[in-house]
Structures are given as C-alpha cells and as structure tokens.
Amino acid sequence: MENNQGAGSSEYFSGQPPTAVTHKQRRTTKFVLGKFTIYGTKERIYIVGSNRRETMFRILEIDLSIPQDELSVLEDNVFFTRNEIMNILSGLEEASEEGLQKKLTCYGLMGFIRFTGCYYLVTVTKCSQVAVIAGHFIYHIDGTELVPICNNYKRPDKYSTEANLISTFQNLDLTKTFYFSTTYDITNTLQTHLLREKLKAVDRSDISIPNGIPDINEMFIWNSYLLKPILSCIDTVYDWFQPVIHGFIDQVNVSVLGKSIYITLIARRSHQFAGARFLKRGVNKQGYVANEVETEQIVADMVLTSFHQPGNGYYDSDRYTSFVQHRGSIPLYWTQEASNLTAKPPIQINSVDPYFSSAALHFDMLFQRYGNIQVLNLIKTKEKNPRETKLLREFEECIAYLNQFLPDVKKIDYKSWDMSRASKQDGQGVIEFLEVYAAGTVARSGVFHNGRTFKETLIQEGICRSNCIDCLDRTNAAQFVIGKRALGVQLKTLGIIGDSYLEYDSDIVNILTELFHDLGDTIALQYGGSHLVNTMETYRKINQWRSHSRDMIESIKRFYSNSFIDAQRQDAINLFLGHYVWKKGYPALWEMNTDAYLHNEYSSEGEKRSYTHWWNNYHIIGVSEYIKRNILDQGNDLTFEKVFRNVRGYPGAFDNYWNEYYIPRNVTWMHDLFAYNMNSTRRYHTMRTNRKELSPFASRKQSWINSKLRTITLDQKTTDSKRQRMGNRNQEKLDSKDELQLSNNNLDMALQIKSKYIINSNSSLYEKFPALLDTWEIHFSEPSDANSFEDRSHSENDIITDSESTEKSHGDYYNDILVDTHYYDVLFKVDDYEPYEEYRKHFLCSETSLSPEDLKLYQKFAFNTQKDLVFA
Helix, strand or coil: HHHCCCCHHHHCCCCCCCCCCCCCCCCCCCCCCCEEEEEECEEEEEEECEEEEEEEEEEEEEECCCCCCCCCCCCCCCEEHHHHHHHHHHHHHHHHCCCCCEEECCCEEEEEECCCCEEEEEEEEEEEEEEEEECCCEEEEEEEEEEHHHHHHHHCCCCCCHHHHHHHHHHCCCCEEEEECCCCCCCCCHHHHHHHHHHHHHHCCCCCCCCCCCCHHHHHHHCHHHHHHHCCCCCHHHCCCCEEEEEEEEEEEEEEEEECCCCEEEEEECCCCCCCCCCCCCCCCCEECCEEEEEEEEEEEECCCCCCCCCCCCCCCCCCEEEEEEEECCCCCCEHHHHHHCCCCEEEEEECCCHHHHHHHHHHCCCCHHHEEEEEEEECCCCCCCCCHHHHHHHHHHHHHHCCCCCCCHCCCCEEEEEEHCCCCCCHHHHHHHHHHHHHHHHHHHECCCCCCCCCCCCCCEEEEECCCCCCHHHHHHHHHHHHHHHHHHHHHHCCCCCCCCCCHHHHHHHHHHHHHHHHHHHHHHHHHCCCCHHHHHHHHCCCHHHHHHHHHHHHHHHHHHHHHHHHHEEEEEECCCCCCCCCCCCHHHHHCHHEEEEECCCCCCCCCCCCCCCCCCCCCCCHHHHHHHHHCCCCCCCCCHHHCCCCCCCCCCCCHHHCCCCCCCCHHHHHHHHHHCEEEEEHHHHCCCCCCCCCEEECCCCCHHHHHHHCCCCHHHHHHHHHCCCCCCCCCCCCHHHHHHHHHCCCCCCCCCCEEEEEEEEECCCCCCCCCCCCCCCCCCCHHHCCCCCCCCCCCHHHCCCCCHHHHHHHHEEEECCCCCHHHHHCCCCCCCHHHHHHHHCCCCCCCCCCHHHHHHHHHCCCCCCCCCCC
C-alpha cells in the first residue's frame, strides 16, 4: 500500500493550494452586454452587443474565409456610442458587394458547436425573468436558435449524419429549466460571491474561494463545451457569452407586516456524469456522481435592493443569508438494467474497489467546495430480497474506510435511516425524525450571513449530503425539512423572528413547500422522466387518496420514460456536453451500445493518489480558519480606506445592478414589473373568507404536531440555558409511551441532587393533591428489588394508612415541598401534551439546602412506594 501512495505529489498531499488550470478571462465592469444583433457579409459575421439602455456598443467579428472546421473570432475591445456604431455599420454595408444582412436579434450567446461540417452559434432568442438577487436578474431560456457560421450554408440532407446530429442535439430542450444571468454569477453560491468581493477590497484576490476555483465554477456550466472553441480566441469570453446552468430557480415573496422577504431557491445540476435515471448511476472514475445537485436557499430582507449599505458601502449589507445542501447518487460502481421492463430492476454492484478511490475523489471535492461533510443515507436497511441493502453495506464500508484516516474533527458524519419503512408506519415518524436531524445538521454547519467585515460575517462551514436510490422523492422530502429548519434560522439571524422553529401549515411553510415541490418535480423530470412519485403530502399523510392516485400515475410515467425515451435523451445530453464528438470512420452516436467509456477517462499517466491520505490537505482547511489565518490574524480586515484604495472605480463603477434593475423604457405599468408578479404569501390573504390578518408564521391548522416538533427541536442555546437553570441535571431518555412513567422519571431526576432540593416553605402538596393512599388503580413500572417497598422494614411512622389523618400526612411528609400544579393539571391531556418540556417551562422554583436527616426521610418515602397519585 505504501508503494501506491504517490506521496511525492504536492498537488494532493501538501498543505499548499493546488494551482488552478484555467483560462484567465477579463471582465468589463463599465457596462454589461444584454442585447445582441447579428449581421453578415460574404466575408464576415458581425455580432453587435449593447447594454440594456442601448447607449454603448461593442463588436465581435467572425472570419468566414477560413475552412469550416476552424473558428476565428476577433474583438478589438473598443466601445462605441450609438452614432459611432451606426456609422460603422453603414460603412460595412457600403464596403461589401452583397451588402450587410441582418440575421437576428437575441438576448444571449451560449457558444459554438460543430457536428460534421461548419460551426453553429447557439443563441438565446427569448428569455423571461425568474428571480432577482440584489438587483441582478436571473433569466429562464424560452427560445433558442442555431446560426450557421458559413457564407454559403445549405440545409443538410434529411438522412445525412449532419441532419441526424442536429436532430439529436435538439432533443435536449434548451427551453426547459436552463438559466443564465448577465450580471450575477449563478454558478457559485452567494457565500462564494460575497467573500470574493471582500477579498478584492483587502487586495487578496490571490486567495481562492473555494480552493482551486478562482472564477466561474465549471462543474455547473452546461455550455462549457460550447465555450471551448472561443476560449483560445479572445480573453473577454464572459463579456459576450453567458454561463448557462441546468436545474431549477424560483423565487417567492413573503409579506411580513407589509415588508417583503425574498426566498430564492437555486438548484444547480452538475454537467459531469449527467444523464437519465437508469443510464447514469453511481460514480465515475473522476469522482463525479449521477444526479449531483447543489441546492442553495437565499433569504433576503428587501429593505434595500443592493448588496451594499447606503453611504458608499461595498458588499456589506447584512440583509442577505444563504444555506446550501447537496444531493447525489451513492458514490459506488453500481447499475440497474432497465431493459427487462420491470418497475424496480435489480441493483448490481459492477466492481468493488477495496480502497474506494472514486468515492475518495468525490468526498475530496465536497471538502473542497463546502468544508465538513454530513451524509444522510435514506435507503432501506431491511429487505427480504436484498436490493437496496446491497448498496447500504458497501456504502457503510466505504465511509468507515475513508473515515479511519481522516483527522477526528474532519471525519464524515454518517447517518443511515430507513425512510421507506418509517413512512409506512402510523403517525408522523418521518417528519419527527427529519425535524430532529435538521435541527442538528443546521446547527453544525451554520448558515451564511453577510456582514460589514470578515469578522462580522457568518460562514456556512459544511454540507449535508442527502441521498436515497435516485436522489428524488425521499431526498427531496428530507431536503425540504432541512431547508425549513434553515429558513427559520435565516429569518432569526435577520432579526425577523425570535424562534427558529416554523410551524407546519403556516403561510411561509406552505409557500416553501411549493418551492421544494416544484424543485423536486423539475429534478425528477430531468433525471427520471416524470414528476415526483412521493410528495410531502405522502410523507405527512395528507389527502392520502388523492396523493396515492397521483403517485401511481407518476410511477407509470416514470416507468414509460425510463424504458422508451431515456436513451434518446442520453444521446442528446452526450452530444450537447461534448462527451461524444463526431469523427469520420468512428461509430455514430445512435449506433453505440454503451456510453460508459465516454464518461470514464482511463489514464495511466501521472502519480497515483494515496490510498490512505486520500484528501488534499488544503481542502480540509475550513473557509473560516483560512480567512482567520490570512486576513484577521494579519490585521487586514475590511475598512473603508482599503475599499477606496483597492477597488477600481470605487464608489461608482463596481456594480452594475442599477442599470439592469431600473431599465428605462422597459415597462409601462408598475404591475408589469417582475416583483409585482412574483409568487407571494399575499395570495393566501385573498383566499381567506374573513378579513382577519394572519401572520405568515402562524399555523392555519393548529395541529398537535407543531407543538411536539417545536419541543424536540429547541434551539441549542435555549436548551443549554434551560438545562443550566435546572441545575445541569443528567437527563435520561424518557419512555414516550407511558405518561405516568414520564412523570415518575422527572421526579427521579429532581431527587438526584446531593445537597440541594427544590423547596418552598409556603406551599403545600396535599392541599392540592391527596396522594399515596392504600387503594390505587394505576401502577407504575415494577421497581428493582433493592428499592421494593415490601423488602424494606419501616417504622409505624413511615407508613401512611387510610386511618391516619390527613394532617399527620401533611405535616410529616409534604410540608414545604413545592409541586408544579400546572404540570399535574395537564398530565393526562395525552393527545397534545409533552410533559418533560411543559414541566421545564413552568418549573419556576427556588433552591434551599436540606439537612441530611430531612433528605434521608424524604428519599426513603419517595423512592420506596409503589402507590399512585390520586387526583381529587
């Protein structure tokens, strides 16, 4: 094993950051191109780009005189006014024999692709706004068109290879769930975006966040292959061409006392190892897994539009928070054969790597992008015929192997839970478990909250990686509950609410449910060919007849898509992403029996990674720790003077959101603005039959589940403070099936203090509750023999009988002992009562020392009776 460690590779095993291999691209901040008009002559194609206001212009030239299999793109990086560009176009028209022909006008350029002949320019002809983040619009692609880069283009023959490849390319519908933005980097998280801007302000752009990804995150750029031909031509690619992501983006408006809170959900699908459900499973050689999706939840208090505070602030608004989750297939080599026309084909583990090298690559990349890792595995743990459990055993071996070498503080936090089994049981076991888990995972990773300086900025340190078999139904439900918890923490961090628990059936949770339902449907359509089969209604057991019928219909759709349509979709994806490139003499895409070698690169070059030290040392250094070492400990935190000195064009030219968000001559009526048409909790107000205002945080169905979940998911700080007030007692796990046993356990815990007991000299137990009579109807659990009442000898004064007076009982045993009467009043309201937490809430008592004799007398009586409390 030592011979294969490759310890000489500083790229992976040293504490130094690896060198990022990337094309350095310049960005123009003076204005952003948002509209493109394409003109053509016999010799050249001219792309005229303008800003949204159409006051400044640039020209991109494409040479048509070179061979068709080559691409030559030129730009002088010169800016023109409207009059200047009109004069230039007039001159070009006069200079060309055939004149200057206008081809089309578009709103985005995706890149170039070549099949067998000439190159094609992929353009965005229609788009619509779907979200706005700090004044930066995000657009959904609604229409595309291919523009041939050729001066004598002829439509290919119907049955030619060129025509078949174009048809295959168009099978990937680019008008469904593809997104871009001209001014905001949607390939990276909000945390990454804002931290990078702060680093510029302190003149530390050399620090890469995330490590090794200094610019746009190529993993989520779906038009990455389309941009490759032009990267070697110009160094202003991203001024002209927009990175496009595939996944889901939506935004809602929560109205709180007339104030707008924007919740934005961004799901980025990785283009690595992408494809359809049964055709892409597990992991590939490069460590990328199938159906890998990064889900970001951004919450913004829209008291201000910008990322900047008033008064020449620089990315210092504290009204923005975010939380990131991750989903992806189990990182093992496994497949399912869909050709046997069964709804659940058997799972096969194709190859076993004792060192789990590909899984190690996958988790190392998670360390790189997110920090600490938590894994929530939702597949079945028990089956009569092993299917999912095959993967369970192998995955747990994988985690155990990788964890044994990691430092203790960086070990992967693994949790396995059979969600399918829990959903078939009565009650709300699914929601209860997920709520508890969500509270823990959000507390461990934290949320990102932007601040004025590095010191005031809260950073999310870690990621929760959820998976089931397909990372669809069960995973989506789990991510919703985790997102719900994170939303409560985000709102509390912004100072909007005081309690991070959000009630089910409240307006804000209902609209978040819609967001995650749409997200799940979208990812399921992209990967599985149908909408979600099991929704939150299924797991919450709401409208079960309706949800069951819907589930069956979607199961049939998914089965049909997997059996008959997915192969064509996979071909289109492989062609669009550049996994398949046509070569003369090689098999055509539709003639291939498998595409496995297209997604797995086998190379014997370079040093092998270590089987034990499988991570990059630089990757496991948390962002907070790295910023502390390189910024805070160096006394280089952000100040106004540093911003003024280091940011070029400050304070007027560093952010272009104003020109895009407030476009002149764009709309006529206020109600045409995107913000007015956004889905909002205000629509719930119009559904009410009465005019009574209801808080978006109040449940419309005051169900018992909210009270129970609020109790078991208390904030960690609140829990700690309550435990401190209770004397830091060692608390045992209580039996929730027996309310009387719960009360007995609470009494036992109250008696475990050696020198202090809760006493109040002005209270009386017996006056409120006659207790410990000889006759009883309900029994506590059997005590141990050592504490059995019958096995111990007592004096006459130690035993209370019916013949003894109430006065004597009161005087001998209960004087000065405070009993929380509210606790016993609600004890038998078992439908909605949680005795332990209620007891803590109302247990407001003073502490007084007991003499050893009094303590011994009280313990002797309290511990050694089997008799019950009888309520008058």
